Amino acid sequence: MPTVSSEELAAAAGVNSAKLRKDFSYLGSYGTRGVGYDVEYLVYQISRELGLTQDWPVVIVGIGNLGAALANYGGFASRGFRVAALIDADPAMAGKPVAGMPVQHTDELEKIIEDNGVSIGVIATPAGAAQQVCERLVAAGVTSILNFAPTVLSVPDGVDVRKVDLSIELQILAFHEQRKAGEEAAADGVVPPVAAKPHRKGPDGDVPAVMPA
Amino acid sequence: MPTVSSEELAAAAGVNSAKLRKDFSYLGSYGTRGVGYDVEYLVYQISRELGLTQDWPVVIVGIGNLGAALANYGGFASRGFRVAALIDADPAMAGKPVAGMPVQHTDELEKIIEDNGVSIGVIATPAGAAQQVCERLVAAGVTSILNFAPTVLSVPDGVDVRKVDLSIELQILAFHEQRKAGEEAAADGVVPPVAAKPHRKGPDGDVPAVMPA
DNA sequence: CAATCTTTGTGCACGCGTTCACAAAGACAT
DNA sequence: ATGTCTTTGTGAACGCGTGCACAAAGATTG
Ligand SMILES: NC(=O)c1ccc[n+]([C@@H]2O[C@H](COP(=O)([O-])OP(=O)(O)OC[C@H]3O[C@@H](n4cnc5c(N)ncnc54)[C@H](O)[C@@H]3O)[C@@H](O)[C@H]2O)c1
Ligand SMILES: NC(=O)c1ccc[n+]([C@@H]2O[C@H](COP(=O)([O-])OP(=O)(O)OC[C@H]3O[C@@H](n4cnc5c(N)ncnc54)[C@H](O)[C@@H]3O)[C@@H](O)[C@H]2O)c1
Numbered sequence: 001m002p003t004v005s006s007e008e009l010a011a012a013a014g015v016n017s018a019k020l021r022k023d024f025s026y027l028g029s030y031g032t033r034g035v036g037y038d039v040e041y042l043v044y045q046i047s048r049e050l051g052l053t054q055d056w057p058v059v060i061v062g063i064g065n066l067g068a069a070l071a072n073y074g075g076f077a078s079r080g081f082r083v084a085a086l087i088d089a090d091p092a093m094a095g096k097p098v099a100g101m102p103v104q105h106t107d108e109l110e111k112i113i114e115d116n117g118v119s120i121g122v123i124a125t126p127a128g129a130a131q132q133v134c135e136r137l138v139a140a141g142v143t144s145i146l147n148f149a150p151t152v153l154s155v156p157d158g159v160d161v162r163k164v165d166l167s168i169e170l171q172i173l174a175f176h177e178q179r180k181a182g183e184e185a186a187a188d189g190v191v192p193p194v195a196a197k198p199h200r201k202g203p204d205g206d207v208p209a210v211m212p213a
Numbered sequence: 214m215p216t217v218s219s220e221e222l223a224a225a226a227g228v229n230s231a232k233l234r235k236d237f238s239y240l241g242s243y244g245t246r247g248v249g250y251d252v253e254y255l256v257y258q259i260s261r262e263l264g265l266t267q268d269w270p271v272v273i274v275g276i277g278n279l280g281a282a283l284a285n286y287g288g289f290a291s292r293g294f295r296v297a298a299l300i301d302a303d304p305a306m307a308g309k310p311v312a313g314m315p316v317q318h319t320d321e322l323e324k325i326i327e328d329n330g331v332s333i334g335v336i337a338t339p340a341g342a343a344q345q346v347c348e349r350l351v352a353a354g355v356t357s358i359l360n361f362a363p364t365v366l367s368v369p370d371g372v373d374v375r376k377v378d379l380s381i382e383l384q385i386l387a388f389h390e391q392r393k394a395g396e397e398a399a400a401d402g403v404v405p406p407v408a409a410k411p412h413r414k415g416p417d418g419d420v421p422a423v424m425p426a
Numbered sequence: 427c428a429a430t431c432t433t434t435g436t437g438c439a440c441g442c443g444t445t446c447a448c449a450a451a452g453a454c455a456t
Numbered sequence: 457a458t459g460t461c462t463t464t465g466t467g468a469a470c471g472c473g474t475g476c477a478c479a480a481a482g483a484t485t486g
Binding site: 050051052054056058065066068069070072073075076078079080081119120143144145146150158160162164166167169170171172173174175176177178180 | 263264265267269271278279281282283285286288289291292293294332333356357358359363371373375377379380382383384385386387388389390391393
């Protein structure tokens with residue numbers, strides 16, 4: 001029986017082994033003292049707790065550049081997600097096959113959601129249409145939304161929204177990039193632009209707390 | 214002079230006003246007591262600190278479904294990012310225009326990075342090629358990478374990597390979705406599958422600590 | 427110019443998550 | 457069966473970020 005210790009897993013994940021054990025303990029006592037965790041059993045328990053043992057139907061709304069790329073992406077199916085439908089407002093798109101599946105018109109949105117019992121929706125429309133699409137999805141029964149449009153969606157309680165903002169990802173990289181450049185300049189004896197007017201350091205003595213890690 | 218108070222900003226952002234003031238204080242003392250913050254000046258100071266006042270050239274490697282969508286995305290330019298080049302290993306792609314810009318072959322990668330002073334790279338290749346592409350980018354001088362391939366990249370110290378994993382975003386939604394379903398069932402007097410073998414609750418008494426918010 | 431009023435900037439305390447450290451549990455050898 | 461050795465599961469302490477509360481600052485008014 002192949003096993004892993006919390007120490008091995010922690011090293012691989014780059015975290016503290018005690019934290020890892022404590023996190024696992026929230027799921028139950030699935031380890032064997034003196035041995036470790038049965039890999040297969042552990043994987044199953046985590047998968048179950050995370051909801052990976054079920055199949056989740058999702059719909060993608062807005063089949064443009066990004067929506068089409070998502071539809072073609074094979075990584076979803078392998079993690080238990082099934083694209084139930086592709087929906088677009090453009091009449092010219094209707095019936096056109098994308099990733100081997102015909103695009104359906106937004107008129108069908110409510111029917112598609114209900115017929116397939118869809119609870120997760122992906123929004124890849126322009127920003128201007130996102131809130132409206134969101135409201136239709138929620139009204140039809142969707143309770144989780146993955147939003148790619150650069151807008152903050154307002155939803156009723158009980159509905160989860162996750163926003164993927166690629167520009168912010170780049171901004172975070174740029175922020176650290178600038179910081180590196182500043183440190184380099186400081187090491188060269190040049191006054192770095194950012195630290196030109198030093199005032200106070202953040203709690204960690206380095207990065208301001210406003211910045212995500 | 215248009216101003217905002219920390220109270221107004223905090224309400225708009227949905228955070229505590231004291232935290233907001235403290236965060237701002239890490240950048241300097243840019244407010245006026247009894248009045249608030251000069252909007253224009255504050256925006257400038259935050260933009261400067263975040264590195265938004267400079268123009269950052271980026272390259273996109275792997276111009277497939279996702280890479281092409283990214284190349285076509287207008288949201289980057291508006292936040293100070295300029296796509297310096299599109300790079301792909303497929304000889305058939307070379308010279309082909311995508312988003313009004315010719316795709317260049319990976320043979321040119323090092324030259325492109327150096328000529329344009331690129332420090333930020335985006336990887337949108339298949340997972341198998343990502344690590345190798347990453348190493349070439351780093352060797353050529355890139356120190357920040359945005360990775361869309363479902364692989365953990367290993368990089369030397371001083372290089373930042375941010376990974377965008379869309380499957381994980383969906384998994385997080387599915388996790389909460391399952392949790393909602395479980396609570397509903399519990400309210401109906403049915404034993405929910407997830408909580409069938411209760412063991413112990415997380416620190417917040419609700420969501421296991423292993424799960425991101 | 428003094429009094430008043432508003433809002434900042436920050437010391438301090440609280441609470442939560444992380445880490446330490448160890449007793450308990452179980453495997454395995456003798 | 458007993459002892460030893462490894463690794464889990466967790467109580468307790470620590471450290472850090474968040475929020476409270478207020479003194480200081482400056483604008484504004486009479
Ligand atoms: N392309 C990217 O890499 C990228 C990156 C980050 C964010 N985004 C955001 O994702 C969204 C989509 O980007 P894109 O590049 O695919 O744009 P796009 O213009 O190529 O596609 C938008 C699609 O949405 C459809 N649409 C418009 N209104 C609709 C509605 N009310 N209902 C249903 N469908 C509707 C359009 O017909 C079109 O097919 C945008 O909000 C964009 O800002 C895109
Ligand atoms: N499409 C999506 O929505 C999506 C979502 C999440 C993650 N991803 C990931 O993003 C990556 C790209 O996805 P895609 O759908 O665009 O795939 P794709 O197959 O359409 O495109 C991959 C491109 O990379 C190029 N390429 C291959 N090896 C290369 C190399 N060594 N150097 C440079 N270019 C190379 C190929 O020629 C191709 O053009 C994959 O790793 C995928 O798992 C995609």
